[in-house]
Amino acid sequence: MVSCRGLTKSYTGRPVLDGLDMDILPGRVHGFLGRNGAGKSTTIRMVLGLEQPDAGHISLFGRPWERGALDRIGASVDGPALYGHLSARDNLTVHARLLGCSRSRIDEVLGLVGLEGTGRKRARSFSTGMKMRLTLAVALLGEPEVLILDEPQNGLDPQGIVELRMLLRDHAAAGGTVLVSSHQLGEVSRLVDDITVLAAGRCQWSGPLEDFAPVGMLEERFLELTMTAEASR
């Protein structure tokens, strides 16, 4: 559903990505792992057309990248981007008009993320977790085939994390695809089918989680692999 080949990106002469290859398969939840500054958000921004790679290619749904394919993707990157002076419902109404979604879809999505009771409260006075829930609601609104979420667990309470896990698992079970970056390896091990580990600008490992680390060993294997990759760079 999303393929990256040889993605390369530098900022002011400092390489961030150095030939990243990655494949996100349909019907799977894919975890995108890497230390702070590894280049996960940069990769996601390039997939979403918010940044241009210096070299390399991205394909979406088996075809070369084109803006029109983004209609089939729901995403959040770089934290919540909300209209602070609007309520949750009004935030969603703005996006629904752009996407051509119905009022009933807004109600449905508010329920899915647990914000149906927030009434006229403005988004700027939401807690961190509520802002994240609303960001997720915006991503879900257009019933996308692919969800791309940059650290969506940030700020969620334990109940919110479990609800998010169920929502993303349900999305994959219904044939959808999820790419989720996260540092919360305990949660990653409960949530994902596949992982990509990014270090030293490259994919150091990509495939089924169970092939990467036995149950309970994800953190240890991740630290081992990323430290070795960085040391050898």
Ligand SMILES: Nc1ncnc2c1ncn2[C@@H]1O[C@H](COP(=O)(O)OP(=O)(O)OP(=O)(O)O)[C@@H](O)[C@H]1O
């Ligand atoms: N617009 C930009 N201008 C200059 N440097 C940037 C820009 N965007 C990202 N970078 C740098 O690129 C590197 C990768 O950043 P990125 O946000 O992609 O990492 P990340 O893996 O998502 O990190 P984190 O886990 O901390 O969110 C960092 O060193 C960052 O400072």
